[in-house]
Amino acid sequence: MQQDFEQALQTAFREYAAFYKSRGFMRRLGYGSRPAIVNVDLAKAWTTKGSAFACDGMEVIIPATQKLIAAGRALGIPIVYTTCAYDIVEGPFADTGLWGKKIPLEHLKAGSPLCEIDERLERREDELLIVKKRASAFQGTDLAGYLTSLGVDTVILTGVTLSSCVRLSCEDGLWAGFRPIVVRECVGDRIAGAVEWNLFDIDAKFGDVEPLDGVLAYLGGLQAGAR
Amino acid sequence: MQQDFEQALQTAFREYAAFYKSRGFMRRLGYGSRPAIVNVDLAKAWTTKGSAFACDGMEVIIPATQKLIAAGRALGIPIVYTTCAYDIVEGPFADTGLWGKKIPLEHLKAGSPLCEIDERLERREDELLIVKKRASAFQGTDLAGYLTSLGVDTVILTGVTLSSCVRLSCEDGLWAGFRPIVVRECVGDRIAGAVEWNLFDIDAKFGDVEPLDGVLAYLGGLQAGAR
Amino acid sequence: MQQDFEQALQTAFREYAAFYKSRGFMRRLGYGSRPAIVNVDLAKAWTTKGSAFACDGMEVIIPATQKLIAAGRALGIPIVYTTCAYDIVEGPFADTGLWGKKIPLEHLKAGSPLCEIDERLERREDELLIVKKRASAFQGTDLAGYLTSLGVDTVILTGVTLSSCVRLSCEDGLWAGFRPIVVRECVGDRIAGAVEWNLFDIDAKFGDVEPLDGVLAYLGGLQAGAR
Amino acid sequence: MQQDFEQALQTAFREYAAFYKSRGFMRRLGYGSRPAIVNVDLAKAWTTKGSAFACDGMEVIIPATQKLIAAGRALGIPIVYTTCAYDIVEGPFADTGLWGKKIPLEHLKAGSPLCEIDERLERREDELLIVKKRASAFQGTDLAGYLTSLGVDTVILTGVTLSSCVRLSCEDGLWAGFRPIVVRECVGDRIAGAVEWNLFDIDAKFGDVEPLDGVLAYLGGLQAGAR
Numbered sequence: 085m086q087q088d089f090e091q092a093l094q095t096a097f098r099e100y101a102a103f104y105k106s107r108g109f110m111r112r113l114g115y116g117s118r119p120a121i122v123n124v125d126l127a128k129a130w131t132t133k134g135s136a137f138a139c140d141g142m143e144v145i146i147p148a149t150q151k152l153i154a155a156g157r158a159l160g161i162p163i164v165y166t167t168c169a170y171d172i173v174e175g176p177f178a179d180t181g182l183w184g185k186k187i188p189l190e191h192l193k194a195g196s197p198l199c200e201i202d203e204r205l206e207r208r209e210d211e212l213l214i215v216k217k218r219a220s221a222f223q224g225t226d227l228a229g230y231l232t233s234l235g236v237d238t239v240i241l242t243g244v245t246l247s248s249c250v251r252l253s254c255e256d257g258l259w260a261g262f263r264p265i266v267v268r269e270c271v272g273d274r275i276a277g278a279v280e281w282n283l284f285d286i287d288a289k290f291g292d293v294e295p296l297d298g299v300l301a302y303l304g305g306l307q308a309g310a311r
Numbered sequence: 312m313q314q315d316f317e318q319a320l321q322t323a324f325r326e327y328a329a330f331y332k333s334r335g336f337m338r339r340l341g342y343g344s345r346p347a348i349v350n351v352d353l354a355k356a357w358t359t360k361g362s363a364f365a366c367d368g369m370e371v372i373i374p375a376t377q378k379l380i381a382a383g384r385a386l387g388i389p390i391v392y393t394t395c396a397y398d399i400v401e402g403p404f405a406d407t408g409l410w411g412k413k414i415p416l417e418h419l420k421a422g423s424p425l426c427e428i429d430e431r432l433e434r435r436e437d438e439l440l441i442v443k444k445r446a447s448a449f450q451g452t453d454l455a456g457y458l459t460s461l462g463v464d465t466v467i468l469t470g471v472t473l474s475s476c477v478r479l480s481c482e483d484g485l486w487a488g489f490r491p492i493v494v495r496e497c498v499g500d501r502i503a504g505a506v507e508w509n510l511f512d513i514d515a516k517f518g519d520v521e522p523l524d525g526v527l528a529y530l531g532g533l534q535a536g537a538r
Numbered sequence: 539m540q541q542d543f544e545q546a547l548q549t550a551f552r553e554y555a556a557f558y559k560s561r562g563f564m565r566r567l568g569y570g571s572r573p574a575i576v577n578v579d580l581a582k583a584w585t586t587k588g589s590a591f592a593c594d595g596m597e598v599i600i601p602a603t604q605k606l607i608a609a610g611r612a613l614g615i616p617i618v619y620t621t622c623a624y625d626i627v628e629g630p631f632a633d634t635g636l637w638g639k640k641i642p643l644e645h646l647k648a649g650s651p652l653c654e655i656d657e658r659l660e661r662r663e664d665e666l667l668i669v670k671k672r673a674s675a676f677q678g679t680d681l682a683g684y685l686t687s688l689g690v691d692t693v694i695l696t697g698v699t700l701s702s703c704v705r706l707s708c709e710d711g712l713w714a715g716f717r718p719i720v721v722r723e724c725v726g727d728r729i730a731g732a733v734e735w736n737l738f739d740i741d742a743k744f745g746d747v748e749p750l751d752g753v754l755a756y757l758g759g760l761q762a763g764a765r
Numbered sequence: 766m767q768q769d770f771e772q773a774l775q776t777a778f779r780e781y782a783a784f785y786k787s788r789g790f791m792r793r794l795g796y797g798s799r800p801a802i803v804n805v806d807l808a809k810a811w812t813t814k815g816s817a818f819a820c821d822g823m824e825v826i827i828p829a830t831q832k833l834i835a836a837g838r839a840l841g842i843p844i845v846y847t848t849c850a851y852d853i854v855e856g857p858f859a860d861t862g863l864w865g866k867k868i869p870l871e872h873l874k875a876g877s878p879l880c881e882i883d884e885r886l887e888r889r890e891d892e893l894l895i896v897k898k899r900a901s902a903f904q905g906t907d908l909a910g911y912l913t914s915l916g917v918d919t920v921i922l923t924g925v926t927l928s929s930c931v932r933l934s935c936e937d938g939l940w941a942g943f944r945p946i947v948v949r950e951c952v953g954d955r956i957a958g959a960v961e962w963n964l965f966d967i968d969a970k971f972g973d974v975e976p977l978d979g980v981l982a983y984l985g986g987l988q989a990g991a992r
Binding site for chain 2: 912
């Protein structure tokens with residue numbers, strides 16, 4: 085993103101934010117006391133250069149998410165990962181469905197390495213992997229019921245893309261009754277603008293966008309095993 | 312089921328049916344024009360003797376379902392199979408969840424042969440397999456959206472158990488906007504009574520229970536490839 | 539229900555229960571620590587004699603539910619009521635939908651007194667009323683998200699009919715991550731058998747059926763306002 | 766929105782669109798053959814100046830939507846309206862829930878004129894009004910099942926806000942199996958940028974953004990009553 089455009093966006097966001105606040109929007113949800121971490125689509129299709137789904141910024145996103153996950157593991161909170169995979173990618177009965185007519189889901193055939201979680205996150209066996217066919221981590225999956233049964237009240241979100249799977253996971257997490265926290269350094273997209281304006285929309289209406297330091301401080305203040 | 316008990320149930324059902332009809336229940340939904348077949352949990356955990364989930368009547372259910380599937384393939388309609396499988400079956404983060412505290416889901420570990428569709432149905436690669444964690448084929452899955460995108464208006468149901476996964480798939484199929492047809496010879500359960508009273512409840516309120524011959528005649532009347 | 543039939547059912551249930559337990563079913567979910575009460579369809583269509591939807595046993599169900607609600611109010615836990623109502627009951631665009639082709643939903647026109655909660659329960663303004671179009675309290679409504687956002691982990695169910703709206707609310711409550719408790723004296727149906735066999739199916743696989751005394755003792759052991 | 770910013774955005778969108786197309790995104794879903802019109806939140810809270818929820822552009826949106834609805838009525842296709850309303854807007858049991866902690870839902874008390882559909886649309890009695898508590902027309906409602914039961918395959922969307930309720934209705938409509946068409950002249954928001962970047966995100970990944978003329982031409986090509 086060129087610097088001029090970036091500045092123009094930031095100017096617009098400042099003006100819009102003032103307007104939204106005057107209307108009573110952009111309030112803080114705040115943190116609850118029983119968080120979970122949900123890492124959205126940090127699989128190779130999105131984290132690897134050259135893929136149709138490849139996103140920018142992995143040099144920041146991956147280390148930031150590693151720190152977050154380490155903090156979560158130290159606390160013993162639920163940590164979940166999502167990926168997308170499709171069993172039938174061609175023919176009349178493809179489960180890529182209508183979405184596959186809009187974006188190139190044919191690359192995400194189940195079994196492809198592209199659908200695997202990025203090894204740098206070192207997912208553990210007792211950290212749930214959700215294989216989904218829609219954008220949201222909560223749709224067409226049992227994630228909401230799973231987190232509710234674990235007593236979770238706060239969903240800390242990382243991953244890509246912000247304009248699609250992360251944004252929808254934030255929104256659906258909110259309707260599902262959880263406080264969604266989107267970690268600024270842990271999310272990204274394919275185009276720079278999409279990061280900026282989706283963070284703006286999210287923070288205005290659907291979840292709290294917070295810096296990694298703040299989220300780590302919050303987690304550090306919770307007692308391990310207190311759940 | 313002892314003969315006396317069976318007769319007592321049938322007597323009761325006749326009386327109840329007359330009562331329901333006088334109240335305006337037990338109407339016929341009827342068939343639509345664009346059917347799909349959904350085979351619920353005809354996987355080895357349910358079709359094989361000795362498993363905790365084993366059901367009775369496979370000597371009737373499997374051949375009847377084979378006939379139904381053959382008719383569906385001849386027409387080129389969507390054919391779907393479901394199974395249950397869980398990735399984490401022990402520890403605090405098990406995805407068997409609360410249901411696993413009620414029934415022995417720990418046997419259904421993903422990767423176990425028990426979770427595989429019975430080979431006698433000879434599932435084809437372009438026939439969607441839905442791996443679910445709840446009872447209903449429609450919950451925590453994208454089945455409703457898949458069938459809607461294919462223009463389906465009628466869901467023909469087979470499988471087990473009638474008192475759990477088939478009944479709930481029928482009910483959820485109805486809310487999802489499809490006409491559910493439960494094929495009498497293609498469904499079963501672990502206890503004889505559960506077949507009888509769940510068929511009664513379904514036919515009274517949630518879907519049409521029809522004999523295999525009737526369903527085959529309906530399918531025979533549709534034009535192959537007309538969809 | 540004639541006494542002979544009732545005895546035959548009870549004999550069958552005893553045998554079936556032994557079988558289920560030997561297979562690892564019929565476990566206890568147990569209570570959580572943050573309950574809510576959900577009163578399903580205790581509206582006049584179901585509680586008033588002469589309606590097409592009228593259920594038996596209100597002389598037991600209403601007083602028992604009154605006691606339960608009083609205990610819940612003393613604790614300050616969430617109390618929810620559901621009813622069914624439809625805005626368009628005839629013509630091609632009726633929102634009674636396919637279900638209305640199976641059962642007589644045309645009686646449940648929005649605005650009809652039949653859709654109002656029975657006055658004997660004295661619903662208060664801050665006790666949520668959910669107007670639904672499907673059987674389950676959780677489908678096509680925001681009940682799961684509402685209860686999750688309130689930190690609820692246990693759903694105590696009352697109401698009618700057991701074979702339809704209560705059973706499905708129990709099942710969907712389980713998938714939504716709550717421990718469903720069905721209160722024996724607070725539920726009913728239109729036909730006696732449907733009470734018996736649906737209680738059996740529920741207790742075997744989807745929720746704990748508990749006597750009112752037990753539920754009141756559980757609530758009595760919780761601290762008011764502890765939530 | 767200042768002209769410079771508008772131009773900077775358009776330049777960015779052109780560049781981004783070229784990039785997306787090179788990756789295989791931004792395909793056309795196209796129209797199906799059985800459309801419905803879903804008018805999202807064209808209620809007074811959003812269409813009336815001075816409300817906290819008021820949106821810009823009603824001088825274009827309302828007449829354009831009137832034309833669309835007239836075309837839909839001439840064809841006899843399903844026409845649906847949504848609004849938001851909450852029964853309990855204060856206290857611990859408010860059904861404004863967590864979303865009400867983020868945005869000023871306390872203004873949308875059920876019964877308020879703000880929750881009523883704008884009279885200029887002259888909603889008819891057999892045109893379904895869906896009262897929802899979440900952003901999406903499809904969540905916590907029975908809209909997907911309703912439209913599926915009517916055989917709908919295409920959902921034409923109008924209304925506000927584009928960044929919230931319209932975008933989510935488009936996305937959820939897609940997962941529900943419908944082809945979402947967002948009508949350019951019939952949608953708006955509170956801030957100009959939100960219109961532009963959400964239209965971009967939608968057209969890139971979730972639905973087809975089409976001009977009113979094109980949609981009217983499509984509807985004009987369908988045969989009245991053909992459904």
